[in-house]
Amino acid sequence: MIRRWLLLLLFFCAAPLPALADDLVADLSAHVIRVTTGFTGATLIVFGSMDVPADVAIVVEGPMGQATVRQKSRPFGIWLNRDSFVFDNVPGYYAIVSSKPVNELVAPYIVDANGLSLDAIHFEMADGADAVKAALFRKALIERRMARGLYREVPNGAHILSNRLFRAAVPLPANVPIGIYTVHIYLLHEGKVLASQTMSMSVDEIGFSAAVHQAAEFNSFFYAIATLAMALIMGGGSACLFHKLGE
Amino acid sequence: MSVYLPVAEISTNGFLLVVLGVMSGFLSGLFGVGGGFVMTPLLVFAGIPTDIAVGTQSCQLVGTTLSGALAHWQKRQIDIRMGLVVIIGSFTGTFCGVELFKWLKQTGALDLTITLGYFLLLGSIGTMMIYESWRSLKQKPTMLGVTGQEKSAHEPLGANWPFLMDFPASELRISVLAPIGIGFVCGVMVAIFGIGGGFILVPALFYLLRMPVGLVNGTSLFKVIFTTGFTAILQATMTHSVDAVLAFFLLLGSVGGAQLGARYTERLRPELARFLLAVLLLIVAIKLFYDLVATPHSLFSLTMLFP
Numbered sequence: 001m002i003r004r005w006l007l008l009l010l011f012f013c014a015a016p017l018p019a020l021a022d023d024l025v026a027d028l029s030a031h032v033i034r035v036t037t038g039f040t041g042a043t044l045i046v047f048g049s050m051d052v053p054a055d056v057a058i059v060v061e062g063p064m065g066q067a068t069v070r071q072k073s074r075p076f077g078i079w080l081n082r083d084s085f086v087f088d089n090v091p092g093y094y095a096i097v098s099s100k101p102v103n104e105l106v107a108p109y110i111v112d113a114n115g116l117s118l119d120a121i122h123f124e125m126a127d128g129a130d131a132v133k134a135a136l137f138r139k140a141l142i143e144r145r146m147a148r149g150l151y152r153e154v155p156n157g158a159h160i161l162s163n164r165l166f167r168a169a170v171p172l173p174a175n176v177p178i179g180i181y182t183v184h185i186y187l188l189h190e191g192k193v194l195a196s197q198t199m200s201m202s203v204d205e206i207g208f209s210a211a212v213h214q215a216a217e218f219n220s221f222f223y224a225i226a227t228l229a230m231a232l233i234m235g236g237g238s239a240c241l242f243h244k245l246g247e
Numbered sequence: 248m249s250v251y252l253p254v255a256e257i258s259t260n261g262f263l264l265v266v267l268g269v270m271s272g273f274l275s276g277l278f279g280v281g282g283g284f285v286m287t288p289l290l291v292f293a294g295i296p297t298d299i300a301v302g303t304q305s306c307q308l309v310g311t312t313l314s315g316a317l318a319h320w321q322k323r324q325i326d327i328r329m330g331l332v333v334i335i336g337s338f339t340g341t342f343c344g345v346e347l348f349k350w351l352k353q354t355g356a357l358d359l360t361i362t363l364g365y366f367l368l369l370g371s372i373g374t375m376m377i378y379e380s381w382r383s384l385k386q387k388p389t390m391l392g393v394t395g396q397e398k399s400a401h402e403p404l405g406a407n408w409p410f411l412m413d414f415p416a417s418e419l420r421i422s423v424l425a426p427i428g429i430g431f432v433c434g435v436m437v438a439i440f441g442i443g444g445g446f447i448l449v450p451a452l453f454y455l456l457r458m459p460v461g462l463v464n465g466t467s468l469f470k471v472i473f474t475t476g477f478t479a480i481l482q483a484t485m486t487h488s489v490d491a492v493l494a495f496f497l498l499l500g501s502v503g504g505a506q507l508g509a510r511y512t513e514r515l516r517p518e519l520a521r522f523l524l525a526v527l528l529l530i531v532a533i534k535l536f537y538d539l540v541a542t543p544h545s546l547f548s549l550t551m552l553f554p
Contacts, residue, residue, distance in 0.1 A: 039251040065553035078539040140547035174258030209253040224483030227491045231310030238502035239317035
């Protein structure tokens with residue numbers, strides 16, 4: 001009897017949950033994006049299958065950092081940075097790739113709750129910050145990030161094949177920040193989120209680039225001496241070379 | 248050819264960096280300056296973050312100025328003793344300049360001081376040099392390549408001060424306080440504006456100390472090796488803003504450019520060389536002024552820090 005009650009309870013608890021794991025199976029073309037000396041950007045492919053005909057929206061965000069936005073003004077006839085605002089927990093990269101414009105698929109509150117548009121990204125700020133000022137600087141932050149190709153919305157960037165398979169290309173430009181990223185995949189149908197899946201991936205420096213960056217951060221005195229030595233050898237070497245050529 | 252810069256974390260064109268290097272190296276060898284005042288804005292324009300551009304510049308300038316200085320050394324165009332005395336003053340100045348920098352930052356006047364001060368410095372030195380060199384260009388059309396001979400009628404600074412010292416290479420007997428003082432002022436500028444100080448030192452050695460014109464460039468380059476070397480170590484250890492890959496590609500061009508510049512300088516009349524340097528200083532000053540006054544493309548700027 002108790003068993004039956006428990007089962008019933010379980011059934012009622014589970015029923016409202018939108019995500020039944022089998023509805024959506026997805027993976028990434030690469031879980032590590034390798035940044036080598038010749039890195040010119042990459043494309044992350046998100047692909048998978050779904051049980052029911054639906055649209056997809058994919059959010060790629062990462063790594064979290066602190067953003068300082070400064071505003072120039074002209075106090076004495078010259079432009080200077082006067083005002084600034086600090087946001088915490090700001091993703092360095094944010095992309096929304098979907099099979100249709102997201103606002104045609106779901107209601108605004110779902111867009112906001114799942115971060116399905118750039119306007120819906122949640123940034124943290126200090127308690128008691130001026131809301132009007134925060135909104136202005138927030139808009140500027142997003143605009144600056146978009147100008148560098150690091151925040152983007154790609155409606156129609158995901159393709160659905162025969163209502164069962166999907167494939168989306170997420171562009172990662174050459175200036176993409178190093179770090180851990182999160183990929184959220186949402187199945188959207190008739191204004192609802194049918195299922196979702198979250199994965200992580202990382203952008204890592206590999207080989208020579210990684211060695212240089214590591215040394216610069218953690219072995220900085222040795223790095224300074226080595227870089228100076230390189231400069232001195234190249235400077236001295238060229239002087240010798242030209243001296244010999246001149247003779 | 249695309250190159251990924253590991254510290255700047257961006258990808259850029261390696262060929263473009265080599266070309267920029269050749270240009271700045273040539274200016275360096277030709278005029279006896281580091282060339283950072285031209286190079287930093289160009290690197291920023293090429294999309295490199297300002298702090299990385301400034302930090303890496305200091306490292307690259309060590310190689311460039313060494314290359315140029317050695318070219319002058321082979322022709323005995325360096326007054327080592329003068330150089331060392333200036334360096335002593337310069338290091339003292341840099342330490343005081345760092346304190347001044349902190350104080351300005353506390354009072355909140357740093358941004359204004361840096362932008363306005365740098366503009367006034369470039370503008371005033373450029374204007375004075377252009378006026379003087381234009382007059383001497385018109386007055387005495389001397390022979391090509393007459394270096395080491397040109398001396399002014401005025402007394403050098405510090406000729407009647409205490410602590411006299413002989414500078415045999417320059418054939419000067421002046422107070423040791425004069426070059427130390429000049430070095431000190433350069434050192435303060437180095438700390439506040441993040442520059443090598445060559446474009447202040449070259450006119451100071453020539454106009455104030457009346458050094459023979461043939462020794463000015465080499466001696467200035469000799470001094471800049473040490474200031475930029477010291478700055479490079481500070482930048483790499485304290486601000487982590489030196490990108491070795493960026494430095495390598497810039498050096499690839501600049502060390503050769505410096506050799507060409509140092510060789511070409513003999514074919515250039517000294518007045519003309521000063522005139523051209525003055526024109527360059529004024530162009531950069533006008534560009535700075537334009538940036539200060541013109542309405543910027545975007546009123547907002549963004550810096551992100553990742554833990």
